[in-house]
Amino acid sequence: MGVERILIGLPEEVDAEELERFGKILDYRPASLKGRTVAMALAEELLRVRGKSGRTVALRPNRVQQLFEERRGRSNIVLKARQMGLTTWVAARFFLKTITQPGTLTLEVAHSQEAAEEIFRIVHRFLDWLPEGLREGVLRTSRANVRQIVFPEIDAQYRVVTAGDRNAGRGLTVQNLHCSELARWPGDAAETLAGLRAAMTPEAELVIESTPQGVGGCFYEEWQKAEDCFDTPQVKIGRRAGAGMIRHFFPWWLEKGYRAEAVEGAGLTEEERRLIERAGLDLEQIGYRRRLQANFKGVMRQEYAEDAESCFLVSGEPVFEMSVVEARLLSAPGAAEARRNGALEVWLPPVAGRSYLVAVDPAGGGCGGDYSAAQVLEMETGLQCAELREHVGGLELAEVLTALAREYNEAWLAVERNNHGSGLLAYLESVCRYGRIYMDGAQAGWLTTSVSRPQMLGRLGAALVERPEIFHSRRLLGECRSFVRNAEGRAEARPGCHDDLVMAMALGLAARERLIAPGV
Secondary structure (H helix, E strand, C coil), X not given: CCCCHHHHCCCCCCCHHHHHHHHCCCCCCCHHHCCCCHHHHHHHHHCXXXXXXXXXXXXXXXXXXXXXXXXXXXXXXXXXXXXXXXXXXXHHHHHHHHHHCCCCEEEEEECCHHHHHHHHHHHHHHHHCCCHHHHCCCCCCCEEECXXXXXXXXXXXEEEEECCCCCCCCCCCEEEEEEEXXXXXXXXXXHHHHHHHHXXXXXXXXXXXXXXXXXXXXXXXXXXXXXXXXXXXXXXXXXXXXXXXXXXXXXXHHCCCCCCCCCCHHHCCHHHHHHHHHHXXXXXXXXXXXXXXXXXXXXXXXXXXXXXXXXXXXXCEECCCHHHHHHHHHHCCCCCEEEHHHCEEECCCCCCCCCEEEEEECCCCCCCCCCEEEEEEECCCCCEEXXXXXXXXXXXXXXXXXXXXXXXXXXXXXXXXXXXXXXXXHHHHHHCCCXXXXXXXXXXXXXXXXXXXXXXXXXXXXXXXXXXXXXXXXXXXXXXXXXXXXXXXXXXECCCCCCHHHHHHHHHHHHXXXXXXXXX
16 A cells, blocks of 8 residues: 555555554655655544644644654653643554554553543544544454553554553553653652553653653653753754663744744843844744743743753752852853763863863762762863763773873862772772872872861852853753752752762862962
């Protein structure tokens, strides 16, 4: 059967074999479809949704849905603003995979009973508006209630459940898994997600999507683990990370309906001017943004995300001045160079004749837990030049740091000697034979104590306020946002977050001050 038949309507007599042929080419982009996938063409031909007017209309992918379809992989995590249409599109894609790939079980997991019922209504509408020949033929259902649709002739199922059901994926073999609004799942979301992942086949497709809800928690952790994205002026484009997850970020202005009366250009704030320059917004979108600010006030950035950092609102008492951190997040430049699969970012290369410091907060190197972090600072100004954040330790970390320090004009290496640091220092001195190591009296390395730690953090906090322009790393600034004072008064990363870059920078600024002080 030719792909072109999609465009002129499927005949009533389509059988299971013909549907299965479509199932094998859903991701193809034949020239006749002008850049669209077969799945997109099938969706436009077969599927119906409830339009904004309340009437049932053909599904026509919007910009966000198209961007996701272009960039998705087998495992995806989506950070988005409200009402972007992603839930509908994922439901549509998985519905098509279910009816064209025999033996498929698709599982949708919603955060609440109400959300599950709404998703099921979307899927049921897809079914109800299929051509009669399909509904009464190969896609005749044996069960289409209690949020479960069964197609016995092709041995396929589509289920919608809630995250509150602890047995949601137990005993199932899942080919498609959609986790909707993960940030709002009740109970132990991480445990629930782990159980669902265990039910997935090796080739299963996964989509995790949510609007943000605070720093920390399962969705925030999953987003952070997916590593970095490349930037365009309009959207962060996902890439494959070490864990195989692709990140997608969709800010509110990608929805074409989010517009209001244009504002006067002469009355723009500095923040609005920066946003226009960074994201290419027009004055009608700025008008809509002002309406959002008036209606949502402090939670506007959470509900209508503008960047992938500030949308995660901080809970707890922040240690650092948030207005300064968030302002710098908006203006911080991207790295000029990325190495080691993005773990090492470089903003400023070494300049002949200048002196540098590499400050290190080491970790054990396992794939979980803390990262090993290093900050490269210019000695004269304290300017952040490069940053390492990687699950690496031992001799490999020593070799990476030695190469980095030598690249930066034989920089000082200031290593925290607490815990893993003593072993790292031994490698640096005896194996790598690096001679310019920071000394605390007669002992190599920096010792962080109950006295020096608050002093280090205080110096970092002051630098953020007085000279925010010296900080370039969005990863570091993101950690600053989730660095809070807990109930006992200790300054630390919020549960589920990291502070490795914060501590490396605090150590770097403190060690730099000692090294440049008179008599040192």
